[in-house]
Amino acid sequence: xxxxxxxxxxxxxxxxxxxxxxxxxxxxxxxxxxxxxxxxxxxxxxxxxxxxxxxxxxxxxxxxxxxxxxxxxxxxxxxxxxxxxxxxxxxxxxxxxxxxxxxxxxxxxxxxxxxxxxxxxxxxxxxxxxxxxxxxxxxxxxxxxxxxxxxxxxxxxxxxxxxxxxxxxxxxxxxxxxxxxxxxxxxxxxxxxxxxxxxxxxxxxxxxxxxxxxxxxxxxxxxxxxxxxxxxxxxxxxxxxxxxxxxxxxxxxxxxxxxxxxxxxxxxxxxxxxxxxxxxxxxxxxxxxxxxxxxxxxxxxxxxxxxxxxx
Amino acid sequence: xxxxxxxxxxxxxxxxxxxxxxxxxxxxxxxxxxxxxxxxxxxxxxxxxxxxxxxxxxxxxxxxxxxxxxxxxxxxxxxxxxxxxxxxxxxxxxxxxxxxxxxxxxxxxxxxxxxxxxxxxxxxxxxxxxxxxxxxxxxxxxxxxxxxxxxxxxxxxxxxxxxxxxxxxxxxxxxxxxxxxxxxxxxxxxxxxxxxxxxxxxxxxxxxxxxxxxxxxxxxxxxxxxxxxxxxxxxxxxxxxxxxxxxxxxxxxxxxxxxxxxxxxxxxxxxxxxxxxxxxxxxxxxxxxxxxxxxxxxxxxxxxxxxxxxxxxxxxxxxxxxxxxxxxxxxxxxxxxxxxxxxxxxxxxxxxxxxxxxxxxxxxxx
Numbered sequence: 087x088x089x090x091x092x093x094x095x096x097x098x099x100x101x102x103x104x105x106x107x108x109x110x111x112x113x114x115x116x117x118x119x120x121x122x123x124x125x126x127x128x129x130x131x132x133x134x135x136x137x138x139x140x141x142x143x144x145x146x147x148x149x150x151x152x153x154x155x156x157x158x159x160x161x162x163x164x165x166x167x168x169x170x171x172x173x174x175x176x177x178x179x180x181x182x183x184x185x186x187x188x189x190x191x192x193x194x195x196x197x198x199x200x201x202x203x204x205x206x207x208x209x210x211x212x213x214x215x216x217x218x219x220x221x222x223x224x225x226x227x228x229x230x231x232x233x234x235x236x237x238x239x240x241x242x243x244x245x246x247x248x249x250x251x252x253x254x255x256x257x258x259x260x261x262x263x264x265x266x267x268x269x270x271x272x273x274x275x276x277x278x279x280x281x282x283x284x285x286x287x288x289x290x291x292x293x294x295x296x297x298x299x300x301x302x303x304x305x306x307x308x309x310x311x312x313x314x315x316x317x318x319x320x321x322x323x324x325x326x327x328x329x330x331x332x333x334x335x336x337x338x339x340x341x342x343x344x345x346x347x348x349x350x351x352x353x354x355x356x357x358x359x360x361x362x363x364x365x366x367x368x369x370x371x372x373x374x375x376x377x378x379x380x381x382x383x384x385x386x387x388x389x390x391x392x393x394x395x396x397x
Numbered sequence: 398x399x400x401x402x403x404x405x406x407x408x409x410x411x412x413x414x415x416x417x418x419x420x421x422x423x424x425x426x427x428x429x430x431x432x433x434x435x436x437x438x439x440x441x442x443x444x445x446x447x448x449x450x451x452x453x454x455x456x457x458x459x460x461x462x463x464x465x466x467x468x469x470x471x472x473x474x475x476x477x478x479x480x481x482x483x484x485x486x487x488x489x490x491x492x493x494x495x496x497x498x499x500x501x502x503x504x505x506x507x508x509x510x511x512x513x514x515x516x517x518x519x520x521x522x523x524x525x526x527x528x529x530x531x532x533x534x535x536x537x538x539x540x541x542x543x544x545x546x547x548x549x550x551x552x553x554x555x556x557x558x559x560x561x562x563x564x565x566x567x568x569x570x571x572x573x574x575x576x577x578x579x580x581x582x583x584x585x586x587x588x589x590x591x592x593x594x595x596x597x598x599x600x601x602x603x604x605x606x607x608x609x610x611x612x613x614x615x616x617x618x619x620x621x622x623x624x625x626x627x628x629x630x631x632x633x634x635x636x637x638x639x640x641x642x643x644x645x646x647x648x649x650x651x652x653x654x655x656x657x658x659x660x661x662x663x664x665x666x667x668x669x670x671x672x673x674x675x676x677x678x679x680x681x682x683x684x685x686x687x688x689x690x691x692x693x694x695x696x697x698x699x700x701x702x703x704x705x706x707x708x709x710x711x712x713x714x715x716x717x718x719x720x721x722x723x724x725x726x727x728x729x730x731x732x733x734x735x736x737x738x739x740x741x742x743x744x745x746x747x748x749x750x751x752x753x754x755x756x757x758x759x760x761x762x763x
Contacts, residue, residue: 123551163736171743176490176551177690178739184683185732191725312559319552358567365556365563372548372556393411 094347095227099235100301102339104129104293104310106238108317109324109331110245111289115161116321117249118282119262119387123179124164125290126314127186131156132291133298134190137305138197146209149299150292157291158284160186165283169276172391183314194305202303210234210300234296241289245328258282262385265392275392290314316368323371325382334371341367412748420745427741431734438729444720456715457708463715465599469669471707472602473498473661475700477685479613480657482694483650484536486617488630489543491651493554494658495682496561497532501659502666503565504531506584506673509666510573513588520590525663532659533652535561540651544644558682565675573673586672593668600668606700609657614696626650658682684710687735706731 108125115122122128136153140146164182167173210232214220219229249255260268261278269275297313298305316338324330345360375382415423436446457467477494484491505524512520539553568574568584575585593600617623625646629636636643666677688706692699713727 167736167739171740172747173739173742177686177735180492180686181732181735181739184687184728184735188725188728188730188732192723192729195723195725315552315555319549319556322549322552356567356571358563358570361566362560362563365559368556369553372553373542373546393409 092223092226094343096230097343098336098340099227099231100339101342102336103235103238104296104301104313105317105320105338106242106331106335107293107296108290108314109320109335110238110241110328111157111286111293112317112321113286113324113326113328113331114245114249114258114282114289115286116326116388117258117262117385118279119265119385119390119392120165120168120279120283121175121179121318121389122161122164122182122283122286123176123318124160124182124186125179125317126310126312127183127189128157128160128287128290129186129294129297129310129314129317130190130308131160131186131294133294133309134194134197134305136291136295137202137298138193140203140206140299141197141200144203144205146206146299149206150295153291153295153299154288155291157287157289157294159287161283161287161290164287165280168391169279169283172393175389175391187308191307194307197305198307199304202299206299207303232300234292234300242328242332249328259385262387265387269392269394275394279392290317293317312365316364319368319371322375322384325375326384338364338367408750409747410750411746415745423741423745424738427737428734431730431737434737435730435733438733439722439726442722442726444722449716449720449722452716452719453709453712455712456719457712461598463711467704467707467711468599468603470710471704472600472606472668473665473681474685474688474703474707475606476602476609476661476664477658477681478689478692478699478703479609479696480532480654480661481685481689482613482692482696482699483617483626483657484654485689486630486694487626487647487650489540489647489651489654490551491536491539491554491654492551492686493536493539493557493655493682494685495678495680496554496558497535497655497658498662498665498678498682499558499561499565500535501528501532501656501662502673502677503561503568503662504528504659505663506587506666509587509591510585510673513590515590517590517594521593521667524591524667525660528659528663528666529656530659532662533656535659536651536655537648540648540655543651544647562675562678565673565677568673569675584673587667591667592671593664600664602664602668605660605664610696610700613657617694617696622646622650684731687731690735691738 108129112122112125132153135156136149139152140149143149160182163185164178167178168175212230212232214225215229215236219225221229247255249258257268257273258278260271260273261275265275268278293313294310297309302309320331320334320338323334341364345357345363348355348360432450436450439446439449456463458464477498480497481491481494504527508520508523508527512523515523535557536554539548539550539557542548542553543550570582573584575581575583577585593602595601596604617626625636625641628639628641629643629646633643636646661681662677665681666673670677684706685703688699688702692702709727709730713724713730716722716726717724
């Protein structure tokens with residue numbers, strides 16, 4: 087049953103999962119009208135804290151909570167700067183990435199190259215879901231994975247429902263499109279921005295934790311290697327739609343590991359050239375995702391600080 | 398609570414009566430606050446912050462050779478920041494300086510490696526021009542897509558950083574690998590003619606940096622092009638109604654932005670590393686984003702901030718050795734300074750009134 091293709095696609099899902107969390111997080115953040123370029127920093131913070139807590143406690147739940155807390159902390163700095171103090175979003179996000187990279191490098195100093203504790207490793211081992219896990223082809227790829235990946239599926243669906251089918255989701259979209267009108271309608275703009283920026287941070291922290299706790303199974307400096315930035319680009323690719331985040335993330339997960347697969351076939355391309363693939367593809371995405379239709383457009387007030395007195 | 402709850406206690410309004418001196422004072426206080434906050438962090442690491450800061454200064458300015466080291470660090474930062482400033486003024490968020498430095502260095506190295514016997518002044522000139530064109534073209538790619546189809550330049554320029562890095566890695570491990578390096582993946586050193594000579598103990602790049610600060614100051618402030626750039630930064634529509642050729646201005650200034658970064662790359666590769674390596678940019682492209690922002694896009698201020706940041710980098714290496722404080726601590730400090738200065742802008746742009754009412758007063762009473 088375990089043909090080469092199935093195995094490859096199983097790995098694609100794994101490779102795409104950190105991107106899935108981070109991209110979903112940034113999607114929610116941008117829906118509130120804020121571009122947070124600190125994704126890479128928050129992922130690194132989540133990765134290092136999640137791993138450190140995991141190492142100290144051997145408790146997977148605490149490790150996850152730690153990663154969430156780290157992501158939330160990072161995004162809280164960003165939210166305070168951009169929402170309360172109305173600072174420039176681009177520079178605030180960049181600063182967060184610089185800070186987060188330094189923070190992670192610093193905290194991760196003594197835990198580098200230590201393996202993940204066995205209890206956590208077994209907790210995140212693949213578990214087959216009964217019945218649907220037995221569907222040929224799809225079953226082993228999608229439903230014989232670890233709990234983290236299942237959580238990803240659920241979060242995507244939950245975010246989609248939240249955004250498109252609930253009152254709160256409607257409020258969120260209104261804040262991102264036209265905060266003035268939302269405010270006039272009684273929606274608390276700042277509160278909405280804060281909540282969703284922090285949610286975004288939590289998801290980025292989780293994406294980072296998947297890297298260190300599950301995917302790599304160790305902490306190493308700059309473990310995310312630009313995934314945070316690719317996630318920011320994927321938001322555009324997914325046109326701010328949580329459901330489309332899935333496709334983008336797994337596609338890029340595939341690009342991430344395809345070089346490794348190509349080596350098997352003795353294709354003589356330098357690894358360094360193959361490593362350019364995800365970045366080149368991101369650029370292609372940036373260019374082709376620009377088909378401007380109303381449905382696919384970014385939230386209208388994206389990037390602007392909201393100041394009631396200037397309404 | 399949301400806006401409403403807060404507004405009862407604190408009222409905010411925009412102000413435009415802040416003098417330059419007062420604004421700079423606020424920024425200065427912000428940097429102090431950042432140092433204070435970082436001091437807490439150092440305390441948390443169980444080190445003495447005063448001692449650490451003192452050694453930081455000593456490591457940066459303690460001896461003439463340390464001062465020279467700080468200047469060597471500052472040179473590429475100044476030139477790169479000047480380049481970034483041109484783009485930022487236009488609100489073109491060029492965060493691809495790192496890649497533009499690398500590609501400038503690559504283009505310069507091509508000539509440095511292939512024409513080792515050319516007379517020094519000519520070879521250095523050709524290398525500089527190659528660096529300028531290499532960096533400029535690398536920036537022009539995202540510039541083109543921004544001007545014509547509105548592609549997001551932040552991510553575009555950033556992705557090109559990774560690609561440039563991988564490109565040099567490819568060269569270093571592949572076609573440009575020096576066969577005489579005993580199997581080490583190293584690119585050949587330049588001949589003497591391809592290395593920038595020293596003037597007053599520091600490679601002559603500092604002269605270029607000083608000249609460029611003056612030129613860019615005049616360019617941004619007193620030329621038509623400089624004015625057009627700032628108008629486009631404020632509003633593309635205004636620029637269009639005023640009859641400016643917006644696309645052309647975007648393309649040419651993005652080229653200038655990348656060209657300066659590319660020149661910084663040439664100076665690094667020729668004056669400092671003397672061969673093309675993966676570390677040629679070494680994060681300068683990212684640090685320079687900070688110095689550009691902190692320098693408020695003004696050339697003289699950028700020069701000052703760059704020297705201070707170079708001191709931070711240089712001193713940071715020293716405290717790393719002296720206190721076993723990891724290098725990343727310097728990055729945290731950079732981030733902290735940025736956060737505080739970014740936050741302080743709020744107090745420059747807005748006035749805050751604290752109403753002396755506590756709870757039950759209504760909004761209209763204020």
